[in-house]
Amino acid sequence: xxxARLASALHARRDVRLFGMGGPRMREAGVETVVDxxxxxxxxxxxxxxxxxxxxxxxxxxxxxxxxxxxxxxxxTDFPGFHLHLSRALKRKGVRNIYFICPQFWAWRPRRVNxxxxxxxxxxxxxxxxxxxxxxxxxPVDWIGHPLxxxxxxxxxxxxxxxxxxxxxxxxxxxxxxxxxxxxxELAQHMPRLIESAARxxxxxxxxxxxxxxxxxxxxxxxxxxxxxxxxxxxxxSVIENDTYNTLAAADLAIVSSGTATVEAALIGVPMVxxxxxxxxxxxxxxxxxxxxxxxxxxxxxxxxxxxxLIQDDFTxxxxxxxxxxxLGSAEARAxxxxxxxxxxxxxxxxxxxxxxxGIIGGMIEG
Numbered sequence: 001x002x003x004a005r006l007a008s009a010l011h012a013r014r015d016v017r018l019f020g021m022g023g024p025r026m027r028e029a030g031v032e033t034v035v036d037x038x039x040x041x042x043x044x045x046x047x048x049x050x051x052x053x054x055x056x057x058x059x060x061x062x063x064x065x066x067x068x069x070x071x072x073x074x075x076x077t078d079f080p081g082f083h084l085h086l087s088r089a090l091k092r093k094g095v096r097n098i099y100f101i102c103p104q105f106w107a108w109r110p111r112r113v114n115x116x117x118x119x120x121x122x123x124x125x126x127x128x129x130x131x132x133x134x135x136x137x138x139x140p141v142d143w144i145g146h147p148l149x150x151x152x153x154x155x156x157x158x159x160x161x162x163x164x165x166x167x168x169x170x171x172x173x174x175x176x177x178x179x180x181x182x183x184x185x186e187l188a189q190h191m192p193r194l195i196e197s198a199a200r201x202x203x204x205x206x207x208x209x210x211x212x213x214x215x216x217x218x219x220x221x222x223x224x225x226x227x228x229x230x231x232x233x234x235x236x237x238s239v240i241e242n243d244t245y246n247t248l249a250a251a252d253l254a255i256v257s258s259g260t261a262t263v264e265a266a267l268i269g270v271p272m273v274x275x276x277x278x279x280x281x282x283x284x285x286x287x288x289x290x291x292x293x294x295x296x297x298x299x300x301x302x303x304x305x306x307x308x309x310l311i312q313d314d315f316t317x318x319x320x321x322x323x324x325x326x327x328l329g330s331a332e333a334r335a336x337x338x339x340x341x342x343x344x345x346x347x348x349x350x351x352x353x354x355x356x357x358x359g360i361i362g363g364m365i366e367g
Contacts (some may be wrong), residue, residue, distance in 0.1 A: 002101060002147045002354070003077045004029040009358035013030070014365060020029075020074075021022040021058060023219065034065050038219065040082065041235055048081070055082065062086065066093055068203060074263065075361065076099050076120075098122040098361060102141065106133040108289040113137040122364065124357050127301065128347065142360055143349070148260070150351025152267040154249030157300065161250040165213070165240055165310070173209045174252040174328055175271070178237065181242075181257035182217035184224075189277040190257055191228035197255065197320035199235045203324060212237040213251070215244040217261075252334075253327055256321060258311070262298050267340045271334045273308050273323045274298070275315045283312050301347050306340040315343075 004025035005019050005070040009031050020026075021035040040051060048055075059082075067072075074095045076083040080103040087097045102123040105113045110191030116123060125131050134141040141351050146246060178198065180190040214237050225239055240247050248254055248268040252283040256262050257278040265272045274296040278286070294300050296309045307324045310316070327333050342349045 001025055001319065003075070004031070004076070005147065005354045006100060006357055006361075007031050009354050010362060013358060013362045014325075019069065019071075021062060025218070030170050031364050033059050056336070057087075058082075060226065063089060063093075066090060066095065066291065071095060073361075073365065077101050078103055081104070081110065081168075084115050086259050088115075091119050095123050096364075098364070100357060100361075101126055102130060102134060102139075104130075105264065107292045108286070109292065113139065122360070124360065126353065128349065129301075132139075142356075143350025144356040144360070145351075145353040146263065147353040147357075148263055148267055149348050152245055152264050154268065156246045156250070157270060158250040161243075161246045165238060165243070167211050167213070167238065173211055175211050175213060175250055176328075177247050177251035177254040178214045179217070179254060179256045179261045180213060180214070181259065181261070182220055185278070186257055187228065187276045188223065188281065189279075190275065191225070192256060193236065193315060193317055193320070194275075195228060195232045195235060195237070196317035197324070198237060199232055199315050200321040202235055202322055204321065210328075213240050213247055214238070215240040215247040216242075217244070238347060249340045253324055255324065258309075260297055262307075266301075267348070269338050269341050269345075271307075271327050271341075272298075272335045273310060273320060273327070275320065277312055277315045290291070298341070298344055301344045302340060304340075307337065 003283050007026060007029040007235060010016050018030065019032040019034055021037050022031050022033045023037045033118065039054045040058050074090050075098045078101045090097055093264045097120045102125050106299055110334045112207050113134060114137060117137055123134055123139050125134060125143050126146045128143055155336060156164065159169040167175065178194050180187055180194055188306050196205045198252060201207050201210055215348045216239060222239055229237060245268060251270050254265050254272040256265050256272050256274055258274050262272065262274055276295065292300060293312055294305065294309065295305055298307050299305050310319050
């Protein structure tokens with residue numbers, strides 16, 4: 001999503017030809033995708049093992065095209081497990097690497113920042129507190145702000161959203177949004193627990209008035225979600241397509257998979273419960289690598305616990321239902337959370353991050 005918007009901004013500035021690894025949005029933005037990112041999208045150690053053949057194919061295609069086209073620059077977006085290795089090979093071919101959206105090494109494996117210093121000529125950070133970490137390691141970086149600021153907004157009122165999607169717009173009938181993530185591993189880990197959480201909330205006192213909606217993430221289809229929903233036909237969850245921001249704006253509460261969706265929910269200002277779970281092997285390793293007091297990006301930005309985090313073993317239907325009922329039952333708790341989310345929005349910087357990134361990279365191309 002971010003790389004596609006950057007591609008459009010670069011095209012608007014200069015006559016550039018872009019190729020690489022991406023998906024539908026990047027193709028729409030004029031990038032020739034020699035590798036489709038859906039082939040290598042993954043989370044966790046066990047998925048890496050299964051995806052190694054696809055990762056190797058992607059590597060070979062990208063390097064073959066690099067040898068053929070001899071690009072002067074490579075703009076790599078996050079995905080450090082792959083891109084740190086790719087950047088070394090690209091640098092050996094004379095390509096100058098730019099890290100667009102530097103990885104969160106301040107949170108895990110901080111020594112890897114030294115690889116960024118050796119292999120990249122510039123880094124672009126989206127969180128203000130990242131700049132000092134990278135500069136202290138000798139990496140030339142700029143803070144551009146978060147690309148979602150100014151882009152995340154609702155276009156419908158709650159009543160209009162309810163009418164459009166066949167819901168009841170009565171404020172006495174709470175709308176609860178479920179955002180399980182988009183990767184296959186996330187769906188496998190999250191959907192059964194979220195469905196059971198919805199069942200518990202539905203069976204609780206006043207639960208019959210609660211409405212559950214699931215906005216489809218980009219790249220997901222109804223069949224992928226429907227395969228999970230059939231397990232509990234007694235729980236009605238309305239699947240919403242192409243309307244995530246209006247879904248969040250209409251919701252009284254969101255139960256959100258940790259990641260970009262939590263930042264989107266914060267920008268909308270909807271109270272949330274953050275959830276996440278990975279395979280046991282990945283969790284065991286992660287506990288020895290993560291160096292932060294919080295897991296959810298919203299809490300990291302705020303520097304305090306703004307939203308509840310239910311991570312790994314804490315992510316159970318019982319705990320989700322407990323936190324959801326607490327927030328739904330307290331207007332004061334929701335108001336306090338909204339005030340804290342407003343603080344998070346302020347710290348994400350002003351709108352225009354993509355334009356600032358395009359200006360920096362465009363200047364480097366010009367030079």
